[in-house]
Amino acid sequence: MKKIPGILAALGLATCSAYVLAEVDGDAERGAAAAGVCAACHQADGSGKNVPGGESWPRLAGLDAAYIAKQLHDYQSGERSNASMMPFANMLNEQQIADVAAYYASLAATQGSGGEGADETTLKRGKQLAERGDWSSYVVSCKSCHGPGNQGAGEVFPGIAGQHAGYIETQLQAWKAGARENDTQDLMGSIARRMSDDDIHAVSVWLARQNSAAN
């Protein structure tokens, strides 16, 4: 069972032959060179940055390589859009996408910020949503897709623990508003649209404080 085509089929992209051909092996060392320009925002160690009141840069270090590559393809095709990020995605060819994906995936996952100073009630609610969900509004726990500790599950479900609170919050809001729609089968959108702004905030600050990688 080849893994990538399975995901492509799920995305309904299996007919797009350019994408299938893009199944190139990434090289982390070459990726390090190509990622030079990315450091301005995503930082040299891939840790990104929480920017309160501004646009946060996501941590890329330790994310799944296939997930990173998918996002870069989505920025290129316009399936996912963001003014700061798109020009940089457009600079990359297929080989470079695979290379930077391999590079960032190989870096040690860094810790998130933006959850400092959150109050107890908010954190308790955030933890509940992340680990148990709230079935009274059919908000399935984050962990049931994002895996144990919300540290990621396979190629489709990225690690979100230890991501920056500002970034998590913007993404959930983007899904809720219909501004991000590149998720497989609308799986993330279906959940985000059921969340209140308070819940989105609570889960974002709680997740930012959690360990981004196992051990």
Add this chain to the structure above:
Amino acid sequence: MIRKLTYAALSGTLLFSANALAEDEITQQYIDTLAELGYPEPKESELVHIPPTMEDLEDASLHPELKRVIRRGYDLFTNTQQLRGENVFNNMNCSSCHLGEGRMPFSAPIWPAAVTLPNFRGKNAHVNNLEERIAGCFTYSMNGKPPEYGSDNMVALSAYHQWLATDVPMYPQQPIYGRGFPAPERPEELSYARGEAAFQEKCSACHGNNGEGLRVDDQTVFPATWGDMSNNWGAGIVRVFTAAGFIKNNMPLGQPNSLDDQEAWDIAYYMSNQERPQDPRYTGDIKETLEQTREPFHKHSMYGQARETDGHVLGDHSNLGEKSFLKPDTVRPRTFE
């Protein structure tokens, strides 16, 4: 339509009418949310019960020791993998099929068992109590061996079931709203090919192309829908109508009622045509086993039938999955004589 809420009349907590009004509103909200998610509203005669949550348990006036035991039951129910190798021999948790911690209607909420048992069960043709019902899901759905009757774990699990039924009278006369996995109407014909295509498109991102699911760090994220790590041939969900009902009401995760009836049935039919560990009631001979179990059970499954795509006779093997025994000794007739 607040007046159709028969639950209010039933609840033992509603001694004050002001309270009853508030309760009516909560129940209506609950039903509205379910209706928005595509579930049918309760019929006039149905009993609607909103089981308490773990947050409610904190505030409940129960003995702290009982609270501790209920919490343990909850923990066993949602992380049944902690009994792996002892009572559980596949990748399932109880909550893999009973979504929302066993509380969700249309996902076989577990509390009805606490108020309708002991009762006669066709599946084993005798009167069962709550422990034996729980034991049944261990034996078949978890491809395992139930914890001993009366053991700490069994009492803890029962306590969790029973507490979820708080305030519901024993042996209620009314049908229970959202009980089981109600199946949508069966379409004229079912298609293996369509079911396979739909599974690949809408389910495989999580359950894998071969129904193997996904484990991360020895924990189940997505349970196996067939194969060695799934439930065995004796589990309720191998009945095609039960699978169709489960799927329609609960899958894809987070998107209940998003499939049309034909799709849900086609996928259920496709899944029902895949192999899984042997039925613990196996006698060593598939025909004989089928004879003995057809009427109460396997007439609704594909067990013992030849698969249309390759003629493979389903269940004709002695594969037990990960466990080393066929049948736990709790699977035995009872005569009360």
